[in-house]
């Protein structure tokens with residue numbers, strides 16, 4: 420009996436050699452290399468090596484390591500490798516209860532989903548141990564191996580290389596661990612040798628797909644040797660085409676690929692689509708400008724289509740206020756909805772047709788085809804000026820209204836004050852000049868060579884003639900430089916002296932950063948501080964070198980103007 424079996428086996432062995440050679444010539448030789456127990460600090464080197472060799476691998480990662488290597492995990496997925504389940508804490512599953520097994524497998528799977536999306540994840544039970552409970556609880560196929568490199572034992576790149584090269588055959592699954600630099604080096608060297616012998620390095624899923632085998636969950640597989648079937652490599656699906664049309668409130672975007680059955684994934688934040696990206700399931704409405712990237716996926720990724728889609732805001736109306744009557748001239752094709760009670764308007768709000776009576780505020784929603792919804796908040800100052808950027812509840816609402824009304828500061832554009840914008844030296848000197856009793860007077864040329872614009876020239880001439888400014892040098896004023904808080908104090912203090920507006924000084928706790936104030940500005944900062952015109956940024960810090968905003972300037976100058 421024994422002898423007969425032996426003879427049959429020998430015959431089969433002899434026959435299998437030429438048969439295998441025949442099929443190898445016809446199809447490619449496939450091998451799946453797999454790495455367990457990672458990711459680790461060596462995985463990046465491994466990914467670099469796989470990328471430069473055009474080789475795909477399968478990573479059976481340990482769940483509790485996954486979140487420490489988010490970039491490595493993302494790279495595995497984006498570079499076409501397979502990520503798979505090696506449990507959460509690497510226990511011997513045969514020693515656990517059913518619930519214990521499920522917990523180990525499901526927690527790891529949840530973490531994999533963060534990177535690979537919803538799919539069936541292959542499982543490699545630690546030590547290859549599985550029993551009936553493990554098989555019943557498994558949510559994917561159990562993947563064992565046919566080539567054991569014993570890399571964890573040898574820690575020797577040459578030994579790892581020899582184990583792979585000497586034992587791999589068409590359809591092998593090779594077991595490695597990306598915890599050791601020797602495993603990474605041995606594997607990459609072996610890939611070079613086996614590629615030269617005609618091997619193609621594929622993921623486990625791809626190996627079984629091309630052998631025509633549909634893996635079943637809870638069933639163990641350790642190889643997919645050549646069975647006479649070698650399907651062609653999955654070919655990349657056709658690129659995604661993008662069609663854009665206008666809808667009210669934005670752009671409607673339709674995506675399509677000519678490849679049947681391929682799914683389309685897309686992003687709008689400029690990143691490349693992955694399996695975690697949004698899956699296209701019907702037209703998308705873009706309500707703001709975006710960089711759209713889309714790609715089709717069908718076992719492998721198609722080329723990424725990129726399109727910049729601009730969604731400008733619906734055009735603002737021209738707004739004007741007469742007393743309490745607000746008139747809005749809508750741009751053609753826009754619809755204006757409004758609220759005058761402080762709430763944000765919606766499509767259900769009243770539609771603007773004729774001038775409306777407002778008290779302190781009016782908010783409008785402007786809508787148009789192909790444009791983004793545009794919300795504009797109009798506020799009215801105490802003196803009846805209309806601004807879109809001076810909120811009723813802001814700390815500077817009153818100061819801006821006064822500064823505008825008294826002619827100290829003007830808006831930067833129609834209905835725009837730019838309160839949060841840094842103020843330049845030219846703007847500040849102009850405001851001081853407008854506030855001064857000499858506002859209408861002309862003075863001799865300042866001699867500053869960089870004073871080139873008409874709108875601030877008279878102000879600079881006035882400031883130089885009265886000693887309010889000294890300039891950066893005799894010939895340079897730096898009109899467009901942002902004014903620092905200490906420069907502002909210096910100019911203002913000199914202004915107060917010129918017009919004899921010295922306020923009462925009170926002793927206050929010294930500013931903590933007085934030592935950082937430039938020597939030429941120390942007296943000025945101290946004087947304004949003791950007059951109560953300036954305060955610290957909080958905690959007694961003055962921050963002399965910081966620039967000042969237009970709102971801060973309005974508040975300060977109105978306070979000075981009140982000293983008259």
Ligand code: NI
Pocket residue numbers: 455456505509545546
């Ligand atoms: Ni392991």
